[in-house]
Amino acid sequence: MIPLDLVSVDALESLANNAQQHTQSGQLPTYIPALGQANPDGFSVHLLTITGQTIQVGDRPLPFALMSVMKPFILLYALEQVGAESVLRSVGIQPSDHAYNSLAQLEADRGFPRNPMINSGAIALCSRLPGATPHERCHRLCQWLNDQAQTHLTLDETILASVRDRPNEQNQAIARYLDVTDHLATSAAEALDVYEQLCCLSGTVSDLAQLGLLLVAGAIAPRHRQLVTALMMTCGLYQYSGRFAVEVGLPAKSGVSGAVLALVPRQGAIACYSPPLDAIGNSAASIWFLRQLAAQADLNVFG
């Protein structure tokens, strides 16, 4: 038996109950007003293994916008559509110790986005996705993921309206800088439009765990699996990534909605959702939960 298969419902339930208390150490984001309306006590988890074990604990799972948890899947889709050589010409593979929406980092790198797990890298990739219009690009990626991962992702129009209602000047400046330094294949406005729509694809923790399983055991090129998983390990939790790799040892990706997806290579995926965020922008209770679970169940990929 592999460790993830041995995790019991009781153990997960007890950790989830404790994790709920850690929601209080985080804060709801307000720069996307609709995300500020989320339940500040919410916590749910879905664990899925390649052998078919499924455990769900915490609150009744509600759909949430994936936000930056989409980034590994934007990368995966781009890799599968246009290949690694082309993708790696438009985005780097180096971690950053700046925030995920840092213009200063992009300027220091003269417009070449440091990695695909931060906004600049994802926006650059969004300009290269197949499709004639932003809507079509988003729709095709969504369809591809739903087919490949058996998910039910849909565009959350309410969150998208909220995103559009309050234009994100930081992201606009990033897109403009990418454009003037010749790192976009479309206009800045179009690239940002695709990015914003993709961030508003929404699903439940069950969908997110299915997406995780696509990376762990899906019919994708091994090189693409390695690339995406390694970048989650080194860059997926922004400035916290290095520490999480050392202390927890799992590839993971977070989003500002409070989602965190952790992979257990060759075994399965753990999807968490809890809206309050820590200072770096990672879900406070989800990170606490994953730290405890990885230690208890011996999940660290480094042994």
Ligand code: GLN
């Ligand atoms: N759409 C969000 C933004 O660009 C995504 C960021 C995130 O989830 N960390 O701000």
